[in-house]
Amino acid sequence: MEFMSEVLKIIEGALKANGSLAANYAGLLADKLASAGEFHQARLIRDQLARAPKALAFAQDASKGVSLGHVPVDGDSRLNTVDVSLPSLDGLSLFLPSAIQFRVDEFLESIRHHDILARAGAALPARLLVYGAPGTGKTMMARWIAAHLNYPLLTVRCDTLVSSMLGQTSRNLRRVFDYAQQAPSVLFLDEFDALASARGNERDVGELQRVVIALLQNMDALPDNTILVAATNHEQLLDPAIWRRFSFRIPMPLPDGELRLKLWKEMLGIYAPRRINWGELAELSNGSTGAVIQQVCLDAKRSAILQGEKVIEAPALFRRLGLMMRLSEGKQFSNQDEEIRWLREWMPKRFSLRVLAKLYGTTVRQIMTITGEISEDGDEEGRGSSNS
Incomplete structure (x- = not known):
């Protein structure tokens, strides 16, 4: 017999004098009958439910939500479980x-x-x-x-x-x-x-x-x-x-490369940077969970919107990805200078001196001082120059 599970639940509710259980499953049975084209039988059940006490009338249509009665509570604290x-x-x-x-x-x-x-x-x-x-x-x-x-x-x-x-x-x-x-x-x-x-x-x-x-x-x-x-x-x-x-x-499992690529495209949507290397983004996020990728996208979109931008700038997105991955590894920066130095070490081509200066609202010379690419007396040293 089709819909036997609902019938058994209705009987169980009746035997336990549990009107809520019986009415909920009667409503569900009516929905299933209607979906199967048995409209007359479905109507008979719903008419019967409509004549039930008001407290049970909610079950006329289980597809619109059911009442589960009083939520169980812990006997000691009286808090909902x-x-x-x-x-x-x-x-x-x-x-x-x-x-x-x-x-x-x-x-x-x-x-x-x-x-x-x-x-x-x-x-x-x-x-x-x-x-x-x-x-x-x-x-x-x-x-x-x-x-x-x-x-x-x-x-x-x-x-x-x-x-x-x-x-x-x-x-x-x-x-x-x-x-x-x-x-x-x-x-x-x-x-x-x-x-x-x-x-x-x-x-x-x-x-x-x-x-x-x-x-x-x-x-x-x-x-x-x-x-x-x-x-x-x-x-x-x-x-x-x-x-x-x-x-x-x-x-x-952690998302593989194909799934990470799909996550980035879906979650960035219309706010994705105009020129973005999707393969690089998927590769750099290797080992990240879907939750990390989602958080990076949400943070980047929120920042772009608040700044009046229609799309996210690629450096801002990569910066957020790098910082979030560091955080997920349990590592944090004590100050902004440490953050800048780490980004420069992590991706020197992506985070050039000029890009870092723009991201942090400062000068190229100041970034060079922070990263140690210019000495205190003004001599350039290390990996790059102000033209990077």
Whole structure:
């Protein structure tokens, strides 16, 4: 039977006396029936929902958003353990290598056609583990998936979920997983290693081991069509049993040359410098994350706009790239003179004396003094002259 997962959820809501769960999935069933051309059946469901108490009337059209009831809170601090958002595809872009994009598309298709796959005995639980270095797009991935499915994104707040009270973290987990089943949604566990670190470490205490066990039990109790996305920067810390719970596992590598080129062109857009060597830009940003490239583009565009420029000047863009890469390596400059000397050393042809003088609003002679290419008594020395 088509749409069996929605029917089962409606029955589950009725058996649990959970009107919110039943109404949300009834609204979703009506939408799916309408999409399949079964307009009469869809209307019957929506008419029935319209006659329900006002608190449930929101579920007449699940595609326009659902109410998930009261957000779960930590029993000790009373702070929310989940942030609810409704990501939109407007202005949301996710750039991935083709092989990884294929795997993400496969995950989405398995969700959209879960009932068909289930009838054929080929359905997989909607569980996705995303792992990789910071800034590679793991959080964006969760937002992108929720936006494509038109589902709310439930981001678990590990800072409030993990409690110092004995047993409270496990109870918080139970509330979060119950909450995620109230309506079609994407449950997102960021910084997943905070909950799912491997057991057996000598430093572990009983409570931490109980949290992992509670997490495993809650994941096992989830229906296959409840969507769970988890992200971590430290996949090597995860408990081996956790890995087995995820049907889909996607690494998020640093962007390769082709992807870096695409990122630069897309993110600079109409503000790209008029004469820019795209290949040089992609090569110089080797080892950068997508987040670094995005930040460089945003900073450069913002500066150009505030200065009344229609496009970004190439030296200003390369300067921001160099400084951002230094910062991402944990290195900083204590003053502007150090910055100027480093740029001159890094790319002497790109950052000539005249270019540096223009960038920093000073004279060529002053730049030469800073870089040590002119002595205090005025004699030129080193790599260049004022005509560089």
